[in-house]
Amino acid sequence: MGHSGGQRTQSERDAITVEIGYALASAVFAAAVLFGVLAGPALLFQLPTTVEEVLLVAGTGLAAVLFLLRVISVLMRFRQGPQPSQPGRTSPDS
Known part of the structure; x- marks a missing residue:
């Protein structure tokens, strides 16, 4: 998240909780x-x-x-910040 200090808002705490739950559930399933x-x-x-x-x-x-x-990969991806608002679209200069 892009929060650098101070108190987190309730929505930020909720987002972190959901992301941790998703990371654990998807990791358990994959494992x-x-x-x-x-x-x-x-x-x-x-x-x-032996076999x-x-x-x-x-x-x-x-x-x-x-x-x-x-x-680790799910939580690191979450830490990088918000995803673009329109997935699959690029800016005109890219």
Whole structure:
């Protein structure tokens, strides 16, 4: 947000709360999908123990990394400021 100091308005606090909620919810969803894709076969099928362990560890680790990256990217994009009022339109001099 473009607020440099002082008290935030209620609408700014609400926007931050909504953005944090969106960041967490979308990160949980993305991480769950990735975990399901990687570790799902290990949970559904009878695979060799080593393969199951590798899939579970890889799924858990990569899901955690994706979760963090998604939260950071959403919050950093929010921090950059407001989006243009007319998405997809550029100024005449660009």
